[in-house]
Amino acid sequence: MLMNQTQGRRKGISTVIAGTIIILLIIVGVIPLLMLYLSTAQTMMSTYNVRVTYQEQKELERAEANVSNNVLTIANTGSIPIDISYLILSNSKGVCSAVLNLYDYINTTIPYPVIEEVNTTEIGTQKIVRIDPGGYIELNITSLTQKGISDVCSIVTARGNIIEVVKKVVIAEKARAVIATPITLDMATIANRSDITINENYIKPATPDDPGTGMTRVNYDEYGCTALLRYFEARNAKVIGVGDDGGCNITFNNILIGYTPEWSKVRVGSPKYNILLTGYQPISIKILKPADIILYTENQPYSVNIVNNSNYILIQITQNIPYRIKILGYSPEGDLILYYDKDYNGELDKLVNSDALGYWWLYSGQSIGSTGFYDLFGENIVNITKGYFELNGTADQFIIYLDASTMGLNIDESSYDPYIMSADVDGNTYPEFIFVTEDESCSSQDTFSGNAPYNDVGHYATYVCDFWFFDECIAGHWELENIDNTWADDWSTHMFLINLTGYPINGRDTTFVQVAIRVYVHDNLLDNLTRTGWLGFGQYPTTDEITDKSRKLLGVYLVNVTSGRIVGSREWCFEELDVLENTYPPSTSFTMLSATLPVPPTGTYMLAIGFQDPYGHTSDGKNDGDFIIAVEVIGITFYARS
Amino acid sequence: MKGQASVLTMVIMTALALVISLAVWNLFMSTAAIQSEEAMTAATLAKESARLSVAALSSVKVNDTMYRFAFQFSTLDYQPITVYLLVLTSITSSPKPISFNLYEITTPLADISNDSTLILRPNTTAYTEVSESENVLIRPVRSSEYASLSLYYEGSVTLYRVFMTGDPECFVIEVPASAVSNSAQLTVLIKISDKYYQVMALPLS
Numbered sequence: 001m002l003m004n005q006t007q008g009r010r011k012g013i014s015t016v017i018a019g020t021i022i023i024l025l026i027i028v029g030v031i032p033l034l035m036l037y038l039s040t041a042q043t044m045m046s047t048y049n050v051r052v053t054y055q056e057q058k059e060l061e062r063a064e065a066n067v068s069n070n071v072l073t074i075a076n077t078g079s080i081p082i083d084i085s086y087l088i089l090s091n092s093k094g095v096c097s098a099v100l101n102l103y104d105y106i107n108t109t110i111p112y113p114v115i116e117e118v119n120t121t122e123i124g125t126q127k128i129v130r131i132d133p134g135g136y137i138e139l140n141i142t143s144l145t146q147k148g149i150s151d152v153c154s155i156v157t158a159r160g161n162i163i164e165v166v167k168k169v170v171i172a173e174k175a176r177a178v179i180a181t182p183i184t185l186d187m188a189t190i191a192n193r194s195d196i197t198i199n200e201n202y203i204k205p206a207t208p209d210d211p212g213t214g215m216t217r218v219n220y221d222e223y224g225c226t227a228l229l230r231y232f233e234a235r236n237a238k239v240i241g242v243g244d245d246g247g248c249n250i251t252f253n254n255i256l257i258g259y260t261p262e263w264s265k266v267r268v269g270s271p272k273y274n275i276l277l278t279g280y281q282p283i284s285i286k287i288l289k290p291a292d293i294i295l296y297t298e299n300q301p302y303s304v305n306i307v308n309n310s311n312y313i314l315i316q317i318t319q320n321i322p323y324r325i326k327i328l329g330y331s332p333e334g335d336l337i338l339y340y341d342k343d344y345n346g347e348l349d350k351l352v353n354s355d356a357l358g359y360w361w362l363y364s365g366q367s368i369g370s371t372g373f374y375d376l377f378g379e380n381i382v383n384i385t386k387g388y389f390e391l392n393g394t395a396d397q398f399i400i401y402l403d404a405s406t407m408g409l410n411i412d413e414s415s416y417d418p419y420i421m422s423a424d425v426d427g428n429t430y431p432e433f434i435f436v437t438e439d440e441s442c443s444s445q446d447t448f449s450g451n452a453p454y455n456d457v458g459h460y461a462t463y464v465c466d467f468w469f470f471d472e473c474i475a476g477h478w479e480l481e482n483i484d485n486t487w488a489d490d491w492s493t494h495m496f497l498i499n500l501t502g503y504p505i506n507g508r509d510t511t512f513v514q515v516a517i518r519v520y521v522h523d524n525l526l527d528n529l530t531r532t533g534w535l536g537f538g539q540y541p542t543t544d545e546i547t548d549k550s551r552k553l554l555g556v557y558l559v560n561v562t563s564g565r566i567v568g569s570r571e572w573c574f575e576e577l578d579v580l581e582n583t584y585p586p587s588t589s590f591t592m593l594s595a596t597l598p599v600p601p602t603g604t605y606m607l608a609i610g611f612q613d614p615y616g617h618t619s620d621g622k623n624d625g626d627f628i629i630a631v632e633v634i635g636i637t638f639y640a641r642s
Numbered sequence: 643m644k645g646q647a648s649v650l651t652m653v654i655m656t657a658l659a660l661v662i663s664l665a666v667w668n669l670f671m672s673t674a675a676i677q678s679e680e681a682m683t684a685a686t687l688a689k690e691s692a693r694l695s696v697a698a699l700s701s702v703k704v705n706d707t708m709y710r711f712a713f714q715f716s717t718l719d720y721q722p723i724t725v726y727l728l729v730l731t732s733i734t735s736s737p738k739p740i741s742f743n744l745y746e747i748t749t750p751l752a753d754i755s756n757d758s759t760l761i762l763r764p765n766t767t768a769y770t771e772v773s774e775s776e777n778v779l780i781r782p783v784r785s786s787e788y789a790s791l792s793l794y795y796e797g798s799v800t801l802y803r804v805f806m807t808g809d810p811e812c813f814v815i816e817v818p819a820s821a822v823s824n825s826a827q828l829t830v831l832i833k834i835s836d837k838y839y840q841v842m843a844l845p846l847s
Binding site: 017024095101 | 699714
């Protein structure tokens with residue numbers, strides 16, 4: 001019995017020991033496994049959560065982007081903010097290979113391209129544009145066209161989502177897509193326009209150091225060519241004419257007077273004017289100090305004296321030489337006054353302020369001009385034998401142009417700078433972009449003798465009658481008299497092209513494009529005189545001085561953006577424009593010209609407007625006309641491809 | 643005597659149990675440590691691959707011999723990251739990397755087919771370090787992200803080390819036309835400890 005109890009106790013102890021050992025082994029094994037599991041699971045869970053958060057953010061991004069009429073709209077249609085980093089663009093070949101940083105585009109483009117933005121933030125540190133839910137941004141992308149971009153392919157977010165851009169081409173809308181705001185051309189800003197590009201060599205200031213290209217003129221002594229260049233410039237200066245009678249009047253041959261485009265637009269405060277004056281007769285002008293003065297050459301020009309006083313600079317042109325004066329941003333002291341003698345009696349009438357706006361011609365010996373602001377250039381024509389401009393005011397820029405040869409410089413080509421100016425000459429708030437080669441005089445060919453007196457030379461020819469019948473002259477000829485060194489016949493070496501790069505035309509959407517331009521044209525060719533007198537023989541001959549009438553003065557061109565090739569054009573030659581103008585009496589009206597050009601079905605195109613003076617100097621006086629071509633507004637109408 | 647023997651047996655048994663327990667404890671703890679490290683590596687890979695965003699923006703055939711691909715690199719938390727780049731023509735048992743040029747875009751607007759808007763990433767970032775076969779771990783393109791990383795490279799391989807601020811940046815990779823195929827890929831790796839792990843692969847086709 002005792003033995004059995006002892007054996008039972010031992011068994012119990014053994015069981016306890018064995019159980020303890022087993023439990024110990026289990027604890028030793030399970031706890032690390034448990035720890036391993038817990039730590040790994042915790043790490044993986046944490047990682048999973050982070051990963052899910054990132055993926056959710058990426059997947060929750062929702063945005064829409066579309067392009068319509070050169071306006072790119074990006075809208076956040078999701079529930080979280082989106083950060084736009086890049087735009088993918090197609091280059092001129094239509095390949096989506098261009099990358100644009102949106103933040104940089106917004107902050108470096110002039111003019112500022114953002115049309116409207118709602119709940120949008122530009123973040124400079126990350127160079128992104130953040131659009132909050134419900135927000136959107138509208139961007140003008142016309143300036144990209146100038147850089148060879150033809151389209152927008154997609155939008156990229158910082159999280160790596162790529163959103164395809166939808167092209168909104170609504171046929172009906174496109175067909176009505178007339179550019180309601182006319183494209184106006186302002187010389188002062190044209191170099192910086194985002195929608196227009198012009199070869200900078202044509203518009204740079206024509207200085208002796210860097211004259212540019214595009215225009216030339218016959219030398220003042222008729223031998224060889226020279227260039228019209230800037231000689232003197234004063235900025236922010238008080239300028240005063242020194243007249244013979246002690247007044248402020250200066251003489252002129254032609255003068256163009258118009259409001260500055262800036263003032264014409266706002267019409268607040270005293271008017272400011274842009275003025276271009278041509279002439280050849282002696283004048284004196286005083287520039288009061290202080291003023292910013294630029295003398296473009298140290299050479300002493302022929303017949304020009306400069307007196308540098310402590311209070312002023314006096315510029316004197318002492319003999320007959322051709323010159324031009326451009327006065328930009330002119331504010332007259334009191335009224336702006338244009339004096340003229342219409343009755344050969346020495347008594348001067350005057351035109352004041354807005355009445356003086358216009359294009360005025362005082363051809364030497366010919367006395368052509370016009371008065372009357374109600375019928376500008378029209379019915380109220382009077383002969384003006386002399387004209388004076390009262391120069392007494394401040395000017396943003398006062399520039400004197402002289403022949404390079406007058407300044408002793410061997411330069412025969414300049415930019416269009418001396419020949420172009422922007423001004424609202426008719427006061428209708430739209431500035432004209434004016435190209436002028438007319439300087440001094442007009443001419444016509446003698447039907448009987450075949451002689452063709454020269455244009456734009458200071459002294460004019462006299463018509464001498466060879467055969468009289470009763471009191472009527474039935475045959476005669478022109479005799480050139482007193483020709484001196486005042487030749488000013490100009491012509492173009494390159495056409496001036498205004499490239500409307502900001503108004504691209506996609507051949508896929510557009511089948512036709514119609515361009516309308518409002519122009520004023522004038523020449524110095526007396527080619528529309530009517531014979532008068534007995535038996536139809538007149539004192540004045542009819543003329544046909546231009547024998548080659550097919551030369552192009554004006555054109556509208558459709559250009560392939562990629563290749564630069566002209567695929568369509570409408571050009572106006574002399575013969576077509578001649579019927580629109582009258583040298584004497586000068587025609588008064590602007591004319592709308594239009595060109596309808598078919599657009600090829602593929603590719604991207606742009607429009608270009610071009611003008612030039614194609615008639616150079618000739619030895620026989622024929623085909624040597626000079627012109628005024630003023631372009632006021634350009635309108636474009638697109639016709640949708642169905 | 644019997645009692646003494648019993649006590650002695652118990653002591654020996656207990657000691658034996660303790661020794662065995664300690665041995666087992668040690669075994670499990672070392673296993674746990676190894677697995678924990680692997681878990682940490684896997685977690686880091688998962689996190690970094692989710693944090694890094696690489697988007698293919700554009701590709702262009704520059705000429706008959708050259709292609710360019712534009713990629714946007716960014717991180718979703720806008721925090722810096724260093725990645726290593728490798729271009730492979732295809733994933734085979736012994737894939738051969740091909741040399742490529744890495745460009746940065748220097749202007750707000752760049753046409754990647756035009757050299758004037760690109761600048762070659764300085765060669766100093768070309769980074770030759772790997773020489774052990776176990777050091778570069780990549781996964782064939784278009785395979786499941788849960789597939790095991792494979793071990794490649796038995797010799798040295800040139801990796802392009804690119805430090806990124808995390809803000810969106812556009813890089814252009816230029817490769818020979820002969821390398822462009824459906825199986826070519828840009829492999830993006832990160833470095834953990836002394837190994838390079840693939841976190842992303844983008845087709846070059």
